[in-house]
Amino acid sequence: MSASTTIKRAFTDFSKEEAWLNEMSHEGKALVDYRGGRYTFVDDEPGTWQYAIEILGQGGKAGKDYLSFLEETGIETVAVYANRAYLRKKGDGTDFELHSDLESRIQQAKKGSTPWIAIPVSQVGLALTLVISVFTQDPGASNLAKGIVLACSTLLVLAAIIEYLVFGKPYRERIRTLEQERSIRE
Numbered sequence: 001m002s003a004s005t006t007i008k009r010a011f012t013d014f015s016k017e018e019a020w021l022n023e024m025s026h027e028g029k030a031l032v033d034y035r036g037g038r039y040t041f042v043d044d045e046p047g048t049w050q051y052a053i054e055i056l057g058q059g060g061k062a063g064k065d066y067l068s069f070l071e072e073t074g075i076e077t078v079a080v081y082a083n084r085a086y087l088r089k090k091g092d093g094t095d096f097e098l099h100s101d102l103e104s105r106i107q108q109a110k111k112g113s114t115p116w117i118a119i120p121v122s123q124v125g126l127a128l129t130l131v132i133s134v135f136t137q138d139p140g141a142s143n144l145a146k147g148i149v150l151a152c153s154t155l156l157v158l159a160a161i162i163e164y165l166v167f168g169k170p171y172r173e174r175i176r177t178l179e180q181e182r183s184i185r186e
Contacts, residue, residue, distance in 0.1 A: 005029065005041045012167040014053045014084065014112055015174075021051035025091070034079040034086050050096035051078075054085040055111040102182050109174040116168030120160035127153035127160075 011017035021031055021039075030044035031051060052075075056063045067077050067085060078086040089096055099105045134141050134149040
């Protein structure tokens, strides 16, 4: 049995994550499992596998049917976690490209950007709810309590801005570039 290695790492851009997985494959490490930032690799021949990450967007039977279809074409599902499928195929010298047409590449980029819109919006909503709550529903709240709520709300909003601007940027740029390419082709 080959030795296994577990590496903890976090990515916010699936393209960079794919590139890293393919780099690991070239170093002789084959991904065999992924769970919440923990990548498990086993030793293998360098470059045996090529990896891709599919943001599913559909759950349940539709997602399973899609992954079954991919299995029929020789693409293995290594792991599914947080609506992402970690896929691999034997390295054959060609690029592992799941989405060759422009529309599906745009859709993948939009699916990837969804958390970096939804999470900041929910954080700003929570911050507003906290501020409104402490200042309107509890007029007897102490100044200390109001100050703590304002500080926490400010931190939530700042975090939301950073998440949107930093983590969402690669996806927004990818979408913009692909949509410009689409407009040129039309």
